[in-house]
Amino acid sequence: MKNILEGYKVLDCSIAMAGPFAGQRLGDLGADVIKVEPVAGEWQRHVSAGGARGNQVNVSFLSLNRNKRSLAIDLKSDEGREILYRLVREADVFLQNYRPGVAPRLGVDYETLSRLNPRLVYASISGYGEEGPYKLRPGQDLLLQGMSGAMMSAGRAGDPPSPAGQYLVDAVTASTAFEGVLAALLHRERTGEGQLVQVNMLDSIIALQMQELSVFSVGGKSQQRSHEPHAHVYIRAPYGVFKTADGYITLAFPSMKNLATALDAPALAAMDDEKDTFERRDEIYAMTREKLLNRSSAEWLQIFGDLGIWAGPVYGYDDVIRDPQVEFNQTFVEYEHPTEGRVKTPGFPIKFSRTPSKVARGAPLAGEHTREILRELGMQATEIDQLLASEVIGESRPPEKSPAETQAHPQTHAGNTP
Template identity: 70%
Template sequence: MDMPAKKNILSGYRVLDCSIAMAGPFAAQRLGDLGADVIKVEPVTGEWQRHVSAGGATGNRINVSFLSLNRNKRSLAVDLKSAEGKEVLLELVKTADVFLQNYRPGVAKRLGVDYETLSKINPRLVYVSMSGYGEDGPYVNNPGQDLILQGLSGAMMSTGRAGEAPTAAGQYLVDAVTAYSAFEGALAALLHRERTGEGQLVQTNMLDAITTLQMQELSVFTVGHKEQKRSAEPHAHVFIRAPYGAFATADGYIIIAFPPLKKFGEIIGEESFMTMQDEVDSWTRRDEIFAKTRERLTAKTSEEWLALFRAADIWCGPVYGYSDLVEDAQIKHNETFVEYDHPTEGRVKTPGFPLKFSKTPSEVRMGAPVVGQHTRDVLREAGFSDEKIEALEKSGAILAGSL
C-alpha cells in the first residue's frame, strides 16, 4: 500500500523576506525549510550579503555567505525607492502571510512598508520586525553588529583569563539567536492567526535575544548575587566549578566538565585532589585545580584519556575542528548536513534544518537564487501582465534575472 505523500508543514504560506545580512535571512530560511514560499525581496543590485564574502570564500555567481542563508527562496528584484517598485511590493502584501524585515528603525516607515501601512492592506499579516536594540530608546541608532552586541551583553566576560581581553564566541552567536527568536515569533503569531484570524506585529531585537539567552547566568547574578569572576587560568565558565574547559593532551585537546575530584584525581594521578571537596575547593582553588589538570593531561593522547574517563563516567569529549565534525559518526547518523545540486554553484553541502517532523518534514526545494531569478514568476502569480512586467523592467523598477 502506497504511503500518502508528506507535505511540508508550512506549505501554502507565503513569506516576504525584506531582510539583509544574517539574522533576518536565516530566520526566513528556517520558514522556507518548513515549506513556506519565501520571496526574497531585494534591490535590483542584489542584497548586501551577495557582495560580502564570509571568510574570503567566494562562489561562481553566488558567494558562500549568501548561499548558506538563502536556500528555499525565490528572488524578486525590485527598487522600493521608486513609486512603481513600491506598488509592486504592496500588491504582493495582499497575498502574504508573513512580512519580515530588519531595516534600521524608521526606515520601514520612510519606505512606506511599516506595520501600520501594511496591516491596512492585509489585516491577517504577521509582520516581524528585527532590530539591533529595539524600535526606540538611547541606542536606537547604534549599529547592530554581532560582536558589538556580544560585548554589550556581558557574555564575553564569562570566559577567558582574568586580566586578559574578553573572549568572543567563535560564531555569529547574536545573529543566530536573534534569527531563532524571529523564527519562533513568526510561528507563534501564525498560530494565533489560525485561532483568531488576526495578524499582528512581532518585534525582536539582538540585545534582548542575547541577554535572555543567558537566563541561568544572569539569574545567578541577579538572584544569587554572585559576581562574574574570571580566573587566571582559562576556565570555560565563571559559574561552573573546576576543572571545566579545554585541556591539551599529548596529541590534541579534550573537554573536561566538572568531574568528581576524588575519582578524577585517581585517574590522572593527582593526589592533591583526593582530599578536596567538590563544592568547596572546586570554587576556592579553581586556578590551582585547572593548572594541575593541565599538567597531568599532557601525559597521554586524547583517545587514551577519553577511554579512561568514559569508563569512569566522567564527562568529557573531543575538541573538533570542522574537518572532524563533518566526519563524525553521530553527525552522519543524524543527517545534520544536507547535500544538493545548485545550478551555478555545483554540489553544495551545508547544515540542514535541525528539527524533524514525522508527517511534515523539511526539505531543500531549491538553492539560493541569483538576484531577480524569480521576478517574472512572482509578478505573474500576483496578476501582473507580461506587458506590465516588461514595462517595469524597462523603467528599472524591477530586475528579471536568469541563470
C-alpha cells in the same frame, strides 16, 4: 506530502544574517519565501565571507537564502511599492530588519501594511530596539557580544574578553524571530488576527544567558575570572579545554573522587565537590593540566569514559563534517545549485516524523523569480517587460542544465523520511 508551513507566503525584505536566517528556516518548513531585494541584489551578495566567494552567489548569501524565490524590485518607486502592496494583500508574514525609520519612509511599516492585510504577521528585527537611546546604533554581532556581558564569563583574569567563535548574536536573534513568527501564526490560526512581532539583538543575547545573569541578579555572584583559563566563571573546576600529548580535549566538572582516580592524584579525592571546586579552581586546573600532558587524547577519553567522567574531543570543521554521529544525523544537506554546483551545508535542525523539512531550491540569483512571481499576481508579459525596461524590477536567469547533469545530482532532503 505537505510540509508544515506549505501554503504560507513570507515576504522577506531582510538583509545580512539574522533576518535571512529566520526566513530560511521558514522556507525549510515549506513556506513560500519571496526574497524582496533591490534590483542589483541584496548587499550580502556582493561581499565575501572569510574570503570565500562563489561563482555568481557568494558563500555567505548561499548559506542563508535557500528555499527562497527572489523578486528584484525598486521599492523607492511608486510602481515597485504598489507591486509589494499587492503581494502583502495575500501574504502571511512580512519580515524586515531595516534601520529604525526606514520602513515608514519606504511605506512598508506595520501600520501601513496591516491596513492592507489585518491578518499579516509583521516581524521587525532591530539591533537594540526600535525606540530608546541606542536605536540608531549599528546592530553588529561583535558589538552586541561585547555589550551582552558574555565575554567576561570565560577566560583568564587579566586576559582580554573572549568573543564567541561564531556570529552568536545573529544566530540567536534569527532563532528568536523564527519562534516569534511561529507563535504569532498560531495566534492567528486561533483568532484570525495578525500582529507586530518585534525582536532585537540585544534582548535576544541577554535572554540566552538566562542562567548566568540570574546567578548575578538573584544570587549576587559576580563574574570572577580565575588565573587559569577556566571556560565559564559560574561552573566549578575543572571545566575547560586541556592540552594532551597529541592535541586537546574538553573536560567538564567531574567528581573529585573520580578525577583523583583517573589522574592518579590522591590530593583531589579529599576536595569537596561543591566548595573546593569553586574556591580552589586555579589549583585544580593546574594540577589537571600537568597530568593530561602525559597521555594522548584518545587514551584520556577512554580513561574518563570508563569512569563516567564527561570529556570529549576538540574538533576543527574538517573533523565535524566527518564525525560518525553528524553523518548518522544527516546534519548536513547536499543539493545541486545552478551556478555554484554541489552545495553541502548545515540543514534544518528539527526532525519531524510526518512533515520533514526539505531543500526545494538553493539560494536564488537576484531577481531569478521576478517574472514568475509577477505572473502569479496576474501581470501580463508586456507589462512585466515594460517594468524591466524602466528598471523598476530586475531579473536573472540561471544557466540551463542538461538532463544528464540534473539526474547526476538529485536533491537531498533534510530531515527524517517517514
